[in-house]
Amino acid sequence: MFTKILIANRGEIACRVIRTAKQMGILTVAVYSDADRDSLHVEMADEAVYIGPSPSRESYLQGQKVIDAALRTGAQAIHPGYGFLSENSEFCRLCQDHNITFIGPPVGAIEAMGCKSAAKTIMQQANVPLVPGYHGEDQSEAVLKAAADQMGYPVLLKATAGGGGKGMRQVWSEAEFNSELAAAKREAMSSFGDQQMLVEKYLTQPRHVEIQVFCDGRGNAVYLFERDCSVQRRHQKVIEEAPAPGISDTLRRQMGQAAIQAAQAIGYQGAGTVEFLLDVDDSFYFMEMNTRLQVEHPVTEKITQQDLVEWQLRVAAGEALPCTQQQLSIHGHAFEARIYAEDADNDFLPATGKVAFLSTPSETEYVRIDSGIRQGDEISVYYDPMVAKLIVWDEDRDKALQRLQKALMEYRIQGVTTNINFLHNLATSQPFIDAELDTSFIDKHRDIVFASQDQTPIDNLPIAALCVQLQQERERAVYANSRDVHSPWNAHNNWRLNGAAINRFELEYQDCIYPVSIERNDSNESTQYTISVAEVTVTARGWLQGDCLTASIDGHNRRFQVSKHQQRISLFGEFGAIDVKLSDEHHVGEEEQTAGDFSAPMNGTMVTVLAKPGEQVVKDQPLLVMEAMKMEHTIKAPYPGVVNEFYFAPGDLVDGGAQLLSFSALEQ
Structure with missing residues (x-):
C-alpha cells in the first residue's frame, strides 16, 4: 500500500479523499492555486504545494506542475478526483513516465471512453444497447443536420469529449439546429479544447440510471448496483438516489451485467460508472462511461456500506477487489x-x-x-x-x-x-x-x-422587527457607561423627557421597503413590545441568546437561528429563512435601474457578440454570450431596441457589474 499520495483536485472531493487516506494511515499532499491558498483541503492535508494562478488552466489543469509537486514531496500515487485531469489520458501517461501510480483506469480505457463517438462503436461491438444516433467523423454542419433531420426531432447534441452537461444541447426543431450546434461547439471548445459532436435521438421521458462498476488488475469485476440521476438542470445532476425506485431485481441484474460487459470491453481497472437511459418500457441504452469516481458516489457507499475511495486505493496498489458480487447487497x-x-x-x-x-x-x-x-x-x-x-x-x-x-x-x-x-x-x-x-x-x-416558500410579510416582518429591536438593545447595553441601573442612559425603552418614544426604522423584504414602529412596555413580570409593520400591529415578547432568537408573536412561540452580515439579517427557522435588510436613509427612494442598463451578472469572459452596433433587435433576441464558472450565459434584449455599442470584445475578461453594452429602446 502507498505511504503518501497526492490529490490533484480541490474542494469537497479533495477533502473526501484525504479523509479516507488518513483513516488508512496514508499521508496526503494537496495542491492549490492562488484562490485556494487558505482552503479547507489545504488545511486538511499533511503537505500542500502551490501550483499556479487561480484560473484552472494555469494551475489544476497543468499536468506537469502536478507531477512536479508529487516528485518534490515523494508521493507515490496521484488521485485525480473528478473533473480537471481525472479523465485526461495524457496526464495518465505522464504519471507512468515518471513512475507515479495513477489512481484510476489505464490509459487505454480512458482513451477508449474519452471520445463518445468511439465509445459507441466499442459498445456496439460488445453488444451493449445504444440509443440511435450519428457518431461519425464527418463533422460538417450539413452532415450533422442531415442526421438530425433523418432521426426526427427532438435530438441531443453532445460533445464527444464532454461531461457534466458541457457542450450539450437539446434541439427541438430544424429551425434552431444551426444556432444550437454553434453554441454547443463553443462550449465544448472552451471546456475540453475539442468541438467534435455527436447527434442522438432524444428520448422524451427517459430516466437517467447509472451503474457503479469496479474492476481490479486480476480479472475481477463487480457492479455495486444503480443510482437514479434523473433530476437534472442543464444536463447536470441535482438530486441522486440509490437504489433507483421501481427497478426490479431482474432489470437490475441485466443493467449490471451490461455495465460489466462495457467495462471489460476496454480492459477497465478501478472505479467507473456506466450511464444508461432507461425508457418507460424498461428498455435501456448506453449513454457513456465515466472513467473516474462520480460526484454521486456517496449514495452507493451508503447503501453498500463500502468506502469506494478505499477500494480505489487498494486496486491501484495491486490488491484484489475487497468483495465478490455475491458478497454485495443493498441496505x-x-x-x-x-x-x-x-x-x-x-x-x-x-x-x-x-x-x-x-x-x-x-x-x-x-x-x-x-x-x-x-x-x-x-x-x-x-x-x-x-x-x-x-x-x-x-x-x-x-x-x-x-x-x-x-x-x-x-x-x-x-x-x-x-x-x-x-x-x-x-x-x-x-x-x-x-x-x-x-x-x-x-x-x-x-x-x-x-x-416561493416565503411566507407573507404579515407572517415574517414582525419577527424580523423584534429581532432588530433586541439586537439594538443588546448593542446599547454594551456601550452603556452609567453604573446607575435606574439611569435613563441605561434604559432600553427609547426613553425621552416626555415619555417613551417609538423606535422607528425600515426593513427591506422581498424587494419592498416597510416602515416599522416599536414601542417597549416594561412591567414587573416581563417586557412586551407593540410592533406595527406591514399594516398590522402585534404584541410581541422575545429573548436573544447568542445567535438564538425565541420570538412570541401574539402568543405564538417560534425559535430561530440568527445571522447578521453588515445590514442583512437572516432568521433560520422550521419553515425556512426570513431574509431582511435594515435600510439606511440613502436606500429610501433609491431610483431603479434605468432602461438599457446591461450589467454583467458576475465576473466572466466575453465569448461572442451576436448583434452589430446600430442593429435593430426584437424582444428576447440574443445579444451576447458570457462564460462564467464553466457555464455559458446568454444576454437577451428585454424589449425591442437598438444596440448602440458593445463595451467588450470576445475574449475580454469582464468584472461583475460592468456595463456590457449600450442599448436604446424603440418607441412603442
Whole structure:
C-alpha cells in the first residue's frame, strides 16, 4: 500500500479523499492555486504545494506542475478526483513516465471512453444497447443536420469529449439546429479544447440510471448496483438516489451485467460508472462511461456500506477487489443533494461571495456532509459552483426522503446565494415523493419546484422587527457607561423627557421597503413590545441568546437561528429563512435601474457578440454570450431596441457589474 499520495483536485472531493487516506494511515499532499491558498483541503492535508494562478488552466489543469509537486514531496500515487485531469489520458501517461501510480483506469480505457463517438462503436461491438444516433467523423454542419433531420426531432447534441452537461444541447426543431450546434461547439471548445459532436435521438421521458462498476488488475469485476440521476438542470445532476425506485431485481441484474460487459470491453481497472437511459418500457441504452469516481458516489457507499475511495486505493496498489458480487447487497435507501452557489430563480446563474454564516445539520449515521468550505470562505468565479453535498440514508425511501427534507431545512448559508430552497421545494414536491422521475422532471414541474416558500410579510416582518429591536438593545447595553441601573442612559425603552418614544426604522423584504414602529412596555413580570409593520400591529415578547432568537408573536412561540452580515439579517427557522435588510436613509427612494442598463451578472469572459452596433433587435433576441464558472450565459434584449455599442470584445475578461453594452429602446 502507498505511504503518501497526492490529490490533484480541490474542494469537497479533495477533502473526501484525504479523509479516507488518513483513516488508512496514508499521508496526503494537496495542491492549490492562488484562490485556494487558505482552503479547507489545504488545511486538511499533511503537505500542500502551490501550483499556479487561480484560473484552472494555469494551475489544476497543468499536468506537469502536478507531477512536479508529487516528485518534490515523494508521493507515490496521484488521485485525480473528478473533473480537471481525472479523465485526461495524457496526464495518465505522464504519471507512468515518471513512475507515479495513477489512481484510476489505464490509459487505454480512458482513451477508449474519452471520445463518445468511439465509445459507441466499442459498445456496439460488445453488444451493449445504444440509443440511435450519428457518431461519425464527418463533422460538417450539413452532415450533422442531415442526421438530425433523418432521426426526427427532438435530438441531443453532445460533445464527444464532454461531461457534466458541457457542450450539450437539446434541439427541438430544424429551425434552431444551426444556432444550437454553434453554441454547443463553443462550449465544448472552451471546456475540453475539442468541438467534435455527436447527434442522438432524444428520448422524451427517459430516466437517467447509472451503474457503479469496479474492476481490479486480476480479472475481477463487480457492479455495486444503480443510482437514479434523473433530476437534472442543464444536463447536470441535482438530486441522486440509490437504489433507483421501481427497478426490479431482474432489470437490475441485466443493467449490471451490461455495465460489466462495457467495462471489460476496454480492459477497465478501478472505479467507473456506466450511464444508461432507461425508457418507460424498461428498455435501456448506453449513454457513456465515466472513467473516474462520480460526484454521486456517496449514495452507493451508503447503501453498500463500502468506502469506494478505499477500494480505489487498494486496486491501484495491486490488491484484489475487497468483495465478490455475491458478497454485495443493498441496505436501505440514500439521497444526495448537490448544494450549489447559484440563483435557481435566475436560470441557475452561478453566484460568488463570502460565506458569512454557515450552519449545517449534525452528521450522524443517517446524515453525511461532503464539503470543502467553511464559514468565512470565498466562493470565487474560477471553479464549479458546487460547494457541498448533503447525503442522507435510512432503511427505506420514505424515511430517507423525510431525513433529506429535514436536513435541507437545517442547512443554512448566508452571504452567497444558494439553491437550498430550490432543493427543498423539489424534495417536498408530490411528484418527487411519488418517484415520478425522468430527465425532464424540473421542466415538467416548474410551477412546483420554483414556487416561493416565503411566507407573507404579515407572517415574517414582525419577527424580523423584534429581532432588530433586541439586537439594538443588546448593542446599547454594551456601550452603556452609567453604573446607575435606574439611569435613563441605561434604559432600553427609547426613553425621552416626555415619555417613551417609538423606535422607528425600515426593513427591506422581498424587494419592498416597510416602515416599522416599536414601542417597549416594561412591567414587573416581563417586557412586551407593540410592533406595527406591514399594516398590522402585534404584541410581541422575545429573548436573544447568542445567535438564538425565541420570538412570541401574539402568543405564538417560534425559535430561530440568527445571522447578521453588515445590514442583512437572516432568521433560520422550521419553515425556512426570513431574509431582511435594515435600510439606511440613502436606500429610501433609491431610483431603479434605468432602461438599457446591461450589467454583467458576475465576473466572466466575453465569448461572442451576436448583434452589430446600430442593429435593430426584437424582444428576447440574443445579444451576447458570457462564460462564467464553466457555464455559458446568454444576454437577451428585454424589449425591442437598438444596440448602440458593445463595451467588450470576445475574449475580454469582464468584472461583475460592468456595463456590457449600450442599448436604446424603440418607441412603442
